[in-house]
Amino acid sequence: MLDIKLLRQHNDIIKKALADRGEDFDIKTLQVIDEKHRSILSELEALRYRKNKASEQVAQMKKKGENADDIVSEMKSVSDKIKILNDELSDSDATIHQILLNLPNIPHGSVPIGKDSSQNPIVKKVGSIPRVDFEQKPHWDLGEKLNIFDFERAAKITGARFPLYIGAGAKLERALINYMLDLHTTQHGYTEVLPPFMVNRLSMTNTGQLPKFKEDLFKIDGWDYFMIPTAEVPVTNIHQDEILDEDALPILYTAYTPCFRSEAGSYGKDTRGLIRQHQFNKVELVKFTRPESSYEELEKLLNDAEAVLKNLELPYQVVTLCTGDLGFSAAKTYDIEVWMPGQHVYREISSCSNFEDFQARRANIRFKEKGKKGTKLVHTLNGSGLAVGRTLAALLENFQQPDGSVVIPKVLRPYMNGMDKIQP
RNA sequence: GGAGAGAUGGCCGAGUUGGCUGAAGGCACUCGCCUGCUAAGCGAGUAAGUGGUGAAAGCUGCUUCGAGGGUUCGAAUCCCUCUCUCUCCGCCA
Numbered sequence: 001m002l003d004i005k006l007l008r009q010h011n012d013i014i015k016k017a018l019a020d021r022g023e024d025f026d027i028k029t030l031q032v033i034d035e036k037h038r039s040i041l042s043e044l045e046a047l048r049y050r051k052n053k054a055s056e057q058v059a060q061m062k063k064k065g066e067n068a069d070d071i072v073s074e075m076k077s078v079s080d081k082i083k084i085l086n087d088e089l090s091d092s093d094a095t096i097h098q099i100l101l102n103l104p105n106i107p108h109g110s111v112p113i114g115k116d117s118s119q120n121p122i123v124k125k126v127g128s129i130p131r132v133d134f135e136q137k138p139h140w141d142l143g144e145k146l147n148i149f150d151f152e153r154a155a156k157i158t159g160a161r162f163p164l165y166i167g168a169g170a171k172l173e174r175a176l177i178n179y180m181l182d183l184h185t186t187q188h189g190y191t192e193v194l195p196p197f198m199v200n201r202l203s204m205t206n207t208g209q210l211p212k213f214k215e216d217l218f219k220i221d222g223w224d225y226f227m228i229p230t231a232e233v234p235v236t237n238i239h240q241d242e243i244l245d246e247d248a249l250p251i252l253y254t255a256y257t258p259c260f261r262s263e264a265g266s267y268g269k270d271t272r273g274l275i276r277q278h279q280f281n282k283v284e285l286v287k288f289t290r291p292e293s294s295y296e297e298l299e300k301l302l303n304d305a306e307a308v309l310k311n312l313e314l315p316y317q318v319v320t321l322c323t324g325d326l327g328f329s330a331a332k333t334y335d336i337e338v339w340m341p342g343q344h345v346y347r348e349i350s351s352c353s354n355f356e357d358f359q360a361r362r363a364n365i366r367f368k369e370k371g372k373k374g375t376k377l378v379h380t381l382n383g384s385g386l387a388v389g390r391t392l393a394a395l396l397e398n399f400q401q402p403d404g405s406v407v408i409p410k411v412l413r414p415y416m417n418g419m420d421k422i423q424p
Numbered sequence: 425g426g427a428g429a430g431a432u433g434g435c436c437g438a439g440u441u442g443g444c445u446g447a448a449g450g451c452a453c454u455c456g457c458c459u460g461c462u463a464a465g466c467g468a469g470u471a472a473g474u475g476g477u478g479a480a481a482g483c484u485g486c487u488u489c490g491a492g493g494g495u496u497c498g499a500a501u502c503c504c505u506c507u508c509u510c511u512c513c514g515c516c517a
Contacts, residue, residue, distance in 0.1 A: 038475090041474090041475080042475080042485085042486095044486085045475080045485065045486045045487090046485090046486095048485090048486060048487085049485060049486070050486095051497080051498080052486085052498090054498085055443070055497060055498040056443080056444070058443075058498070059443035059444080059495060059498080060443090060444085062443075063443085068497080069497095071497070072497040072498090073497080074497085075497040076496095076497060078497085079496090079497070090475090110473090125469080161438075242434095243434065243471095243472085248432080298496070366472095368434075370454075371452075371453090371454060371455090373470090374472080374473090375473095
């Protein structure tokens, strides 16, 4: 959510941000309602002042045993007026709030302006793509041969786009989760959390999934609960409505959760393999920081996610999302894309974003500076560290051997009971 | 699912015969004093949000005692609904 003061004082900034994002949004309505809102408010405050003074007076008169009937009857009508204005005020307040909830964040100054993902500049490429003298297969072919996952049976259990891992596949998925969590907690300073996998409407609204993107979510029938599309939602909401101690910042959490996405509008896209599922596993990194250090922390967050790929010896590239491709809540986002030799493409495997105070304002997450009055909003950040299913797919494609076996990267072997290869 | 108790400031915790209670007391924190050091002690200060005024310190209006509604001139206090927490019973991984 944006600060309404920004609308009053610098609406040109908002207009530019919306234009850069390619959004068609009418700010004028908001301005008109806001003006009316403030005029009602000042009238209402004057009446409330009178009411407060009068009831003080009544209290004193009654104490002395005097008759206060005149004031009482006058205040009756004032109270009625207050009630009417109060209703008007809460109407306009609700309207303003709804509009603000639908306004996206303002891109950071360093974000390149562009229309869509084709205009995301590449920041760097890491790791070399080895030359091999055999045809590398996509992971779905490999997985079938190795008998480590089974989408047909998963479809029988649930439907399309659900994974069923078997044997070494299930173990490898679990090994990746454990390896990532261990790396982030022991090497990068994150605290592990295991949050609820369903959240309520407010939590979804706080991080920005609602109200605009409800069609992307799975909702629980009969409850106002939603399956989480990412651990970002429950983990960011840990500190919902809190005033944090400045000494506690930055706060770093890592969490493994399954993620549930309806993938509405992606029918026919990435239908094969592990790339686009309704349920997938992810290890997430979440930070709460002071405003002045959030961009420094974004770079560190990116490094922490990259470390996983480096240690797994997977080649990847990093891109900066341009304004047209930037997510609703984000001010700046780096995507990490891993090389998939079986498909000859780079695939997104992590997305690292700084939301600045956009989520913090919605979720009311603040911190207090010692010796200073008032509070400030924290900045929130998060990134995948990493998407586990896609990592497993990348491992299969990158480490496949001509005989169809797949070599397990060294760092994962302790998590696989020493297994160094998956054989067909 | 049944019965009961509760939700107050950064934290703990008073206040429920309605009226200087935005809220006692404690802890924590800040500043000052004191004390070889530390600890203790003494004094002062410290909720948030939002508006006005001011260069600033400050002064000042309004709102907020889980959420929403009601009674009343006036509600942390009375009534209703909801949410959450805790205890006991039942059921259960």
